[in-house]
Structure formats: structure tokens, C-alpha cells
Amino acid sequence: MLGNPTRDRLAERREASRREIVNAAWSIAREDGLAAVTLREVAARVGMRAPSLYTHFESRNAIFDAMFAQAWRDLIEHMEAGIREASTMSLRDFLKWNSRTFFEFCVSDPPRAQLMNQRTIPGFEPTPEAYAPSLAAWQRFREELVPYGVTRTEDIDLYTALLGGLIDAQLANDPGGDRWEKLLDRAVDMYVDGLDLP
Amino acid sequence: MLGNPTRDRLAERREASRREIVNAAWSIAREDGLAAVTLREVAARVGMRAPSLYTHFESRNAIFDAMFAQAWRDLIEHMEAGIREASTMSLRDFLKWNSRTFFEFCVSDPPRAQLMNQRTIPGFEPTPEAYAPSLAAWQRFREELVPYGVTRTEDIDLYTALLGGLIDAQLANDPGGDRWEKLLDRAVDMYVDGLDLP
DNA sequence: CGCATAATCCTAACTGTGTTAGGAAATCCT
DNA sequence: AGGATTTCCTAACACAGTTAGGATTATGCG
Numbered sequence: 001m002l003g004n005p006t007r008d009r010l011a012e013r014r015e016a017s018r019r020e021i022v023n024a025a026w027s028i029a030r031e032d033g034l035a036a037v038t039l040r041e042v043a044a045r046v047g048m049r050a051p052s053l054y055t056h057f058e059s060r061n062a063i064f065d066a067m068f069a070q071a072w073r074d075l076i077e078h079m080e081a082g083i084r085e086a087s088t089m090s091l092r093d094f095l096k097w098n099s100r101t102f103f104e105f106c107v108s109d110p111p112r113a114q115l116m117n118q119r120t121i122p123g124f125e126p127t128p129e130a131y132a133p134s135l136a137a138w139q140r141f142r143e144e145l146v147p148y149g150v151t152r153t154e155d156i157d158l159y160t161a162l163l164g165g166l167i168d169a170q171l172a173n174d175p176g177g178d179r180w181e182k183l184l185d186r187a188v189d190m191y192v193d194g195l196d197l198p
Numbered sequence: 199m200l201g202n203p204t205r206d207r208l209a210e211r212r213e214a215s216r217r218e219i220v221n222a223a224w225s226i227a228r229e230d231g232l233a234a235v236t237l238r239e240v241a242a243r244v245g246m247r248a249p250s251l252y253t254h255f256e257s258r259n260a261i262f263d264a265m266f267a268q269a270w271r272d273l274i275e276h277m278e279a280g281i282r283e284a285s286t287m288s289l290r291d292f293l294k295w296n297s298r299t300f301f302e303f304c305v306s307d308p309p310r311a312q313l314m315n316q317r318t319i320p321g322f323e324p325t326p327e328a329y330a331p332s333l334a335a336w337q338r339f340r341e342e343l344v345p346y347g348v349t350r351t352e353d354i355d356l357y358t359a360l361l362g363g364l365i366d367a368q369l370a371n372d373p374g375g376d377r378w379e380k381l382l383d384r385a386v387d388m389y390v391d392g393l394d395l396p
Numbered sequence: 397c398g399c400a401t402a403a404t405c406c407t408a409a410c411t412g413t414g415t416t417a418g419g420a421a422a423t424c425c426t
Numbered sequence: 427a428g429g430a431t432t433t434c435c436t437a438a439c440a441c442a443g444t445t446a447g448g449a450t451t452a453t454g455c456g
Contacts, residue, residue, distance in 0.1 A: 010424070010432085017433090035320030038413060051415075052434050060414060119370070120317050122233030157367065158381050158388075165363020169355065172317070183356050190356075190392035194384070208403085208453075215404090236442060249444075250405050258443065 018056050020046050022066050029067075029111035034120055037063070064121060065130040071112045072133035076140065078105050091148040091195075095188045098141070099163050103184060106167045113171060117164060149197045162187055216254050218244050220264050227265075227309035232318055235261070262319060263328040269310045270331035274338065276303050289346040289393075293386045296339070297361050301382060304365045311369060315362060347395045360385055 024045035025037045039050040039060055057063050082101055089097070106113035114120045116134070126134070142156060150156070166187060170180040222243035223235045237248040237258055255261050280299055287295070304311035312318045314332070324332070340354060348354070364385060368378040 013423095014432090033320075039415085040413075048433095049435060050413085051417095051436080054415075055433055114317070118316060118318075119312070120320070122231075122318070122320070154381055154384075157378060158385060161363035161367045161378060161381070162360050162385075163363070164366060165359035165361070168362060168366065169359045180355060180359060183352055183359070186352075186392070187356060187360075190388055193392060194388035211452090212403085237444085238442070246404095247406060248442085249407080249446095252444075253404055 014056070017046075018066070021053060021056055022063065022070065025063055025067060026112075029115075030109065034064075034111050034114060061121075061124050064115065064124050065127050067112075068115055068126045069130035069133050071116045072130075072137055074112075075102070075105055075116070076133060076137050079137070079140075091145075091150070092188065092192045094144070094148070095159070095192060096185055098144075099184050099188050102163060103167055103170070103181060107170055107175075107181070110171050110175060113167065118168070150195065155195065159191055162191060212254070215244075216264065219251060219254055220261065220268065223261055223265060224310075227313075228307065232262075232309050232312060259319075259322050262313065262322050263325050265310075266313055266324045267328035267331050269314045270328075270335055272310075273300070273303055273314070274331060274335050277335070277338075289343075289348070290386065290390045292342070292346070293357070293390060294383055296342075297382050297386050300361060301365055301368070301379060305368055305373075305379070308369050308373060311365065316366070348393065353393065357389055360389060 021042060024042050027045065028037045028041055037060075039053055042063070043050045043053055053063075057066070079098075079101060082097070106117070138160075145151070145156065166180045166183060170177070174180065219240060222240045225243065226235045226239055235258075237251055240261070241248045241251055251261070255264070277296075277299060280295070304315070336358075343349070343354065364378045364381060368375070372378065
């Protein structure tokens with residue numbers, strides 16, 4: 001069997017359409033917020049009519065699902081692109097890098113951050129499949145902390161809550177500004193100083 | 199002038215209707231979430247039809263506005279009901295009480311907490327009037343910290359972000375549980391230890 | 397008490413949004 | 427080329443927020 005070039009062509013075409021639709025949704029979200037991502041608007045952007053989107057996605061939420069998964073995959077990529085050898089950094093420096101990198105990823109695209117971390121879309125709940133990259137990111141982060149002796153779930157819970165709180169506050173109260181960004185290093189110092197490590 | 203008892207009667211009747219509508223909205227929210235607060239459902243609960251609600255509220259968002267203001271007023275009351283003489287408590291103890299009280303207020307009614315602190319309703323933005331109790335609560339908290347020498351905005355910002363992050367995480371990931379509740383005292387200790395006080 | 401006015405409620409209709417169903421057009425495969 | 431599959435369209439539906447016009451009820455005044 002030489003394979004099915006035509007089948008690949010079909011799959012690629014299908015994937016291209018889905019990507020085009022998701023990209024249109026991101027564009028709308030960035031312009032007018034997640035709520036403005038209506039099927040009619042998305043369809044118009046890709047030169048279709050709303051019901052035609054159902055050929056490619058099961059529902060409006062399915063589009064958000066794809067966006068959710070993509071956002072988390074982008075974050076993973078983003079973190080890996082800037083990764084440095086964890087073993088050559090102190091825990092403090094690592095967390096300062098990690099917190100700043102994640103913070104900037106979020107504030108650079110508020111609708112994306114909202115989709116990833118907040119519940120701004122009524123009725124939308126990521127499917128287990130879309131949630132996988134999110135879990136992967138969390139798992140990855142957890143593994144990166146092991147060499148530092150940070151292994152307890154509550155330690156990680158506290159860190160993520162702290163960082164999440166700073167990001168949410170920044171996005172909600174000072175969009176485009178740096179009021180909570182300025183607190184990042186201090187927050188990390190506070191956190192690391194409070195760790196009970198062996 | 200002896201006043202206008204009939205005018206008061208009218209105002210009271212009007213206020214009673216508004217209260218009944220807002221209460222119906224809270225009931226729906228607690229049962230099925232904020233998104234389920236539709237005008238048709240609210241109206242049905244108070245024995246009306248949806249368009250009739252416009253006699254009492256300018257819009258659906260106006261109902262949310264009233265709910266928002268009420269939630270924050272309730273919080274103020276709640277905090278005052280449990281208030282103890284701040285001057286007789288250490289900062290640490292005060293913040294442990296404050297964080298726990300606020301945390302419990304939030305987790306005891308998730309839709310209320312979401313309305314107060316998150317953006318789960320597309321298009322809803324509290325009016326300055328409704329926002330006033332929220333500002334008052336923040337101002338009040340700020341004043342309570344002064345005797346402890348905590349006066350810098352960034353100190354308060356860090357605390358509220360930390361507490362907000364814990365609450366959001368609890369509500370989103372462990373509703374009804376105590377995974378992040380367990381971290382409260384530790385978080386406060388971490389915070390207080392990291393304060394740079396004179 | 398009766399009448400006028402204001403308040404309160406209803407119905408019909410409109411616009412917008414997500415979705416379904418049936419069918420036409422385009423593309424792919426043999 | 428013909429058949430099957432994919433992709434798109436239109437019409438229609440249900441639901442939600444809202445407006446407009448009118449009916450009903452409550453209030454105020456002489």
C-alpha cells in the first residue's frame with residue numbers, strides 16, 4: 001500500500017477549515033471579547049453561513065473547546081521556548097522566571113487567559129480531551145519542582161492560587177497596566193521564604 | 199406637613215416588588231447558576247411575564263446590578279457582625295479571621311461570589327452606584343489595617359490577590375470541599391511574615 | 397364615592413443567537 | 427463519467443432580551 005495521498009489531502013483540507021474557523025474565533029475574541037464569538041460572526045469571517053460551521057464543529061462550545069486546548073498547548077510551547085536548565089537555577093529564580101513568563105503569557109492575550117482560567121462563557125466546560133493539555137502543563141510544572149524538593153500538592157496549590165490571583169486582579173482591574181505585575185517578584189519571595197523544605 | 203403615608207406605602211410596595219424580583223433571581227442562581235437567571239424564569243417565579251419586569255428594572259443587567267450591590271452590602275454586614283476589636287488582635291490573628299470570614303462568605307454561596315468577583319455574565323458591568331458598596335468594603339478593610347502600620351496599596355493588593363486566588367481555586371476546582379481552605383492560615387502566615395513593617 | 401391619573405401588568409412582535417433538517421453544489425474516488 | 431462523500435446553503439425552530447401598545451389595577455383628589 002502506497003498510502004492514500006488523496007485521503008491526506010482531504011484530512012488536510014478538513015484540518016485547514018477547522019483551523020481557519022478557530023482563528024476567526026480568536027480574532028473576534030481579541031477585538032470584542034469572548035462573548036462576541038457568535039456563530040454568525042465566525043461564519044461571516046470565513047465566508048460561510050452559521051449552520052455550515054456544524055460540518056466542522058459539533059457546537060459553538062466545541063469551537064471553544066478547540067480554542068481552550070490550543071491555548072494550553074500554546075502555553076506549553078511558550079514555557080518550553082523559554083525554558084532553561086532547571087538544575088542550574090535556584091528555586092527562587094526558577095519561580096520568578098516561571099511566574100513572570102506565565103503572567104506575561106496571560107496579560108498579552110486577555111481573552112485567551114479568560115478562556116483558560118476563568119468561567120466567562122456560560123455553559124462552557126472543557127471536555128476531558130481539551131483539558132488534557134491543561135493537565136499536562138500542570139504535571140510538567142509539578143515535575144520541574146521535584147528536583148527542588150517541592151513535592152506536596154498543597155505547596156503547588158498555594159503557588160498556583162497566588163499566581164492566579166495576581167493575574168486575575170491584573171486583568172480585571174488594571175488591563176494594560178502593571179499594578180499587580182509589579183508584585184510578582186515579591187510574591188515569589190514571599191512564597192519561597194514560606195516554604196518548609198528539607 | 200404630616201408626610202404622605204400613601205406615598206410611603208407606594209414606595210414600600212415598589213420596593214417590595216423589586217426585592218421579590220431580586221430574591222427570585224438569587225433563587226434561580228443558587229439552583230442552576232447565574233446564566234439560568236433569564237427574565238422569563240424570574241418573571242414566572244414572581245407570577246409575572248418577562249416584559250413586566252421592565253416596570254421595575256431597566257434591563258436584565260439592572261437586576262444583576264441590584265444583586266451585585268446587595269451582595270457587597272451583605273458582605274459588609276457579615277464582616278461587621280463578626281468584627282472584634284481590631285486593636286486587641288495581632289495583625290496575624292486579624293488577617294486569619296478576615297481571610298477565613300471572607301472565604302467562608304464566598305464558598306457558602308458560589309453564584310454570589312461569582313457575581314461579586316468574577317466576570318461570568320457577558321456584558322454585565324456593575325454601575326458606579328452598585329460598585330459603591332464594593333469600594334466601601336475595600337476602604338473599610340484598608341482602614342482596619344492602618345493601626346497595624348499596613349498602609350501601602352501594594353501590600354493590600356498582594357493580600358487581596360492571594361485571598362482571591364484561593365477562593366477562585368476552591369470554587370472552580372473543589373466546590374464543597376476544603377482543598378484550598380486548608381491553605382488559608384498558611385497563606386496568611388506567609389503573607390504576614392513577608393510584610394516589611396516598621 | 398366617582399373620576400382622573402399613575403402604576404402595573406399583559407400580549408404581540410421584533411431582533412439576535414444556537415441549532416436542526418433537508419437539499420443543492422462541490423469534491424473526491426473508482 | 428458516475429456514484430459517494432463532503433461541504434455548503436436555506437428555511438425553520440426554540441429561546442432569550444427587549445420594545446410598544448393597550449388593558450387592568452391601584453392611588454390620589456375633589
